[in-house]
Amino acid sequence: MTPSYRFDFGQGSPQEGYTKIEPDTVHDPSVGYGFGETSRINARDRGGEPLRRDFCIPLDASFVVDVPDGTYHVTVLMGDELAATETTIKAGEGRLMLHKLRTQPGYFARVSFAVWVTGGRLLLSFTGRAPRVNAMEIRPSSSACTIFLAGDSTVTDQPADGYPYAGWGQMLPQFVKADAAVANYALSGRSSKSFIREGHLDAIWSRMKPWDYLLIQFGHNDQKYGEERYTEPFTTYKETLKIYLDGARERQAFPILVTPVERRFFEEDGTLRDTHGNYLTAVRELAEEEKVPLLDLAARSRELYERLGPEGSKSLFMWLAPGEFLNFPDGTEDNTHFQEQGAIQIAKLAADGLKELRIQPLNLYLK
Known part of the structure; x- marks a missing residue:
């Protein structure tokens, strides 16, 4: 017992x-x-x-x-x-x-x-x-709903010795009520394909129960050439993501596709440069084809970055001055990964987006 x-x-x-x-x-x-x-x-x-x-x-x-x-x-x-x-x-x-x-x-x-x-x-x-x-x-609380996360470094639980480095999935629990738990299985460097090949999706399947949820955000590393990670947007990327959808449905759980958060690269006119290209189109198409809810974090993060501008948006990312944080004494400039305050804001975008989808009973678990 x-x-x-x-x-x-x-x-x-x-x-x-x-x-x-x-x-x-x-x-x-x-x-x-x-x-x-x-x-x-x-x-x-x-x-x-x-x-x-x-x-x-x-x-x-x-x-x-x-x-x-x-x-x-x-x-x-x-x-x-x-x-x-x-x-x-x-x-x-x-x-x-x-x-x-x-x-x-x-x-x-x-x-x-x-x-x-x-x-x-x-x-x-x-x-x-x-x-x-x-x-x-x-x-x-064995009956509590579980919100599983599958994804990459922008989602994962970053270690304490890397503070303030954080993934948005790491910050999501504060926006979830006590009736549900967040199980963050996302890992740095993984694509939709390598996450499966390394057995991490099997780990989710072993713990998933009916009426749980699975949020799936890949794309950053699917773009990287190499047999272990690369997928082509309109063929192997969509085919691989469908494995996640089918597996969740087989377990009477509910999959939700998530477009990858944008990177922080601005054009000269102050608009954000699209670095995901056809991967965004492919996720949106797959959600429509499979009648699966879509959390469009790419669109939501784009709006946030452009509103803050090239300088203001640095506060979301690992743009750290030398001596600012103990774990990064020489500072760093990173346009992909979030510091904790940025991860909190992206997690709020995710929670707000999920609420707007009006998925039941998921809506009941969100603050």
Whole structure:
């Protein structure tokens, strides 16, 4: 039986029915939970109501719970009787669940979200100017809808040591309600063909259940010549994408085609240069032919970049000055990949586009 947990963070005796987590509670494999590292964790007890009276202050800290792979419903209580707070929570490899949630003194927020767990570890990372965690409940949620993502580096979960590098799929969970979890299987450098050949689509099929969704965004690497990745837009590209559509339908799940996000290349007149060409036409044709919903991120991202202009749009991408970010001391100039703030904006475009498609019951799962 998959376990459930109720944690009371802070100092002193735990609330009845809860396990106490103090600032020095380090993850112990024998008990299966705890902080990954405790040097920057403090605690306070303000007195007053149970659970709200005390809390931990997890500055750039992670809390780990060993659980079987699956979907989990997580509810976190955050706040402080005396001080304003600001907390960001990421799950796993940087998936944004909660972004800069603020509470005023004396007010508390109870926030729920669903987390897709692989590798037997539910990991929640806390950041923010004044983060708090008062209490947490974790329970399995096998019936939750899963939104699977298949795609490339513009979608994938980028590792923490590459911050601020991020994919839009990594930021999508914050726009999804607690009834659904985002399972991001996208990987850097993959085309629609290499993703299948390497077995990643089989991994999705092994976990997919009826009434789940599959978002499919390829094209950036399908353009790259070479036997491993290249597909021709109107033949092998469409044929390969159809494998995704047919596989989802066979499992009574719902595929959604996604046009690849645009790269940041401007013409002299300030309009965006099209670098995907016939791949965009092919995806749009396939959606029409197969009667599959189309999320046109190419059109939506084009509008965003042109609105921001050649200079303003740099803030979305990995245009980093030397010394601006620790992980990129020499800076970088990248017109394809997003920094976190850009990935958040693209994820919002994706969520807004999905809502406009009015797909049921998917619409019910979107904030």
